[in-house]
Amino acid sequence: MNNLEFTLLVGLGSFMAGFLGALTGLGGGVVLVPLLTLVFKVDIRYAVGASLVSVIATSSGAAVAYLKDGFSNIRIGMFLEIATTLGALFGAFLAASVPTAAIGAIFGLVLIYSGYLSSRNPVDPPQDGPPDPLAARLGMNGTYPSLTGPKQYHARRVPLGFSMMFGAGTLSGLLGIGSGAVKVLAMDHAMGIPFKVSTTTSNFMIGVTAAASAGVYLSRGYIDPTLAMPVMLGVLVGSLAGARVLARTKTKLLRWVFAVVIVALGIEMLYGAFTGRV
């Protein structure tokens, strides 16, 4: 395959990943690395590097839409970014010392778990009980727009959420994904923040988290410009297109199909890791 064919095919695949990722809300980053390693036979370290920069592009590109509708909470985001950026640095260090087969295996498990997570229905946590004094001290409580006017919410169990965010950052730095699913889990399940606030704040944090490990990947020589080019442009254009279509489609079936694809890729990655193909 020559460079022109490779660029066009990878660009097309990345476009589809970004498009479906935005349409289903599952994020395109998680299927990029399996696509590059399993289909295009790219070394997993180059694949993770290219995925990481495309994650920054989609997160920053989509944040524009989210920030303006008033759901995201920049204080919660900034405080938890302490945990995700430190985790991302740690993950980037791990990536250098862990064998590539182990990275492939961890990736497979994360894919299967993400597929499972996406099948659960979002339920807003009940807003009862006394507010966490630490959350109040950190100015994390806020309001979000709803049909019946601004609704109040309180954050709870800040230390638990913070630790889970460190884990999310580590996965992001090790695998080159946004790990939005784990971030949302930390915010809505652990900290009791409403689902809509969690998802938009999580998206807002993904770019900063990915930038923390991208610096390390760059100086280690894991970011190849000619591979990252079609991946980053393809995912960016795909996710912007997906966000446009989103408002006009019923995504339930599509979401289910994409979740099955993610689980299948996870099994394939695990199999590849154990047979030495990844």
Added chain:
Amino acid sequence: MFKKSDWTDQKVEVVIANLLRAGVTLAATVVLIGGLIFLARHGFSRADYHVFAGEPSDLRHWQGIAHAALAMSGRGIIQMGLLFLIATPVARVAFSVLAFALERDWLYVGIAAFVLLVLLYSLSGSAI
């Protein structure tokens, strides 16, 4: 007082949204230009990413990247665009430090400054 800070937060969010959009647009444009130059020159060479060799050392830090980009190397220009992309969230955090200072929220000035330091440490290349 609560209302006043809410209003400021929303203004900050609009500025941040525009900052992010500008950064991504700039980065994508530079990457596209570099990509076209690369493909025009090397489009019909064989593509191989199967064997990991690591990038040459001049494409690993900003001085080398700037040098390669100024020499009109396609790969150097793409890498420059990717550097702009990585710098976009960093600029966002730097702006947040300033915005929290304008709101006189010193706790969050400290928090944002710490996040900024972690990002700069990673980008400095000393974290290998």
